[in-house]
């Protein structure tokens with residue numbers, strides 16, 4: 001039997017300690033034998049218990065280092081037959097979600113986590129699940145991982161129906177916000193942990209070196225996680241998730257614990273590594289900039305449904321619904337019968353319209369007769385570096401925001417506070433809507 005890590009591991013509760021002990025002593029049996037949580041998984045014999053215990057423990061994992069146990073356990077199935085391949089040969093699986101619905105039945109009622117989702121996740125690409133809180137992003141991630149089971153619908157990994165495949169046979173790597181590294185193991189031991197317990201039959205030292213180079217921390221294998229920066233820890237967590245050659249990588253708010261100052265550079269680094277390996281990855285985030293910056297494909301969620309799928313340009317240029325526009329942009333929302341909207345000659349049978357601040361034009365002089373305009377007063381000016389935001393108030397009291405980009409001096413000299421200006425917008429860029437069309441209240 002492969003030698004197991006000797007280092008003690010800090011765990012918060014007795015249950016966590018039991019899980020970790022079991023994991024360390026019988027790593028391959030951990031999933032199958034754990035009876036620490038009742039099962040909710042139907043009919044797959046020994047794997048049923050696993051499903052429940054892993055699901056429950058992953059919940060805890062978000063708050064503690066126990067997640068390392070689970071994340072690694074999820075790729076530790078005895079039945080796993082994926083051949084040992086080098087990182088450069090890694091490849092991802094395509095994921096197809098067909099008519100998936102997830103109902104959570106609780107004492108308080110039935111809550112809908114996913115409401116009829118159809119989605120294709122491209123092999124070897126990064127897909128971001130983006131949406132407001134409670135929109136169903138994590139539910140879909142957990143359904144794909146096997147930590148939850150759909151109430152209806154099927155999930156395919158390439159042509160294989162994976163709907164009832166036990167979590168430990170899905171060959172998935174997890175990266176959590178909390179890093180989930182074993183604090184008392186070295187970086188190298190953390191990375192080697194998964195392949196060691198899976199008995200991948202590879203040269204572990206070579207794999208660790210390969211991964212340390214990939215994450216650009218070649219000399220840090222002997223250090224312990226507390227001796228690393230947040231960004232370095234996150235890269236080690238990624239290396240550990242990749243060490244067992246997952247065919248799918250799930251990243252659940254992986255940058256949430258990082259200082260906003262370094263988040264951008266860390267995420268670029270992570271994306272570069274994932275691209276090099278070529279594994280399919282799914283990123284859950286509520287940070288739009290992060291999704292647009294990293295993902296090849298973005299899936300916008302609201303109230304358990306997929307609202308739009310596209311790349312960043314498609315979503316920015318052509319938001320599918322008022323909800324998407326409102327979610328991705330800081331839009332103006334105006335009454336349809338306000339002076340400005342009426343002067344632009346726009347009519348609709350919905351009570352409100354939205355328009356992008358970037359679509360609002362302002363001039364100091366009244367435009368020529370051919371152009372419609374509404375007079376307003378500049379009531380505020382906010383310089384945010386790359387642009388200046390102007391807040392304008394029309395004579396009927398309605399307020400609108402306008403963004404001015406361009407050369408810095410032009411922006412600065414453009415308009416003074418209290419100046420009377422003339423405002424125009426192309427009515428083709430007005431979006432009429434009912435308030436409930438942009439609601440994100442969970443179902």
Ligand SMILES: Nc1ncnc2c1ncn2[C@@H]1O[C@H](COP(=O)(O)OP(=O)(O)OP(=O)(O)O)[C@@H](O)[C@H]1O
Pocket residue numbers: 104105106111112113114131132133134135136137138139140286442443
């Ligand atoms: N275990 C559960 N029991 C009952 N309802 C649940 C459970 N998990 C999720 N839900 C409900 O399912 C809906 C979707 O939740 P989910 O966690 O998938 O949203 P999310 O988009 O990931 O949100 P966040 O960004 O806040 O994590 C919510 O209404 C939520 O309350």
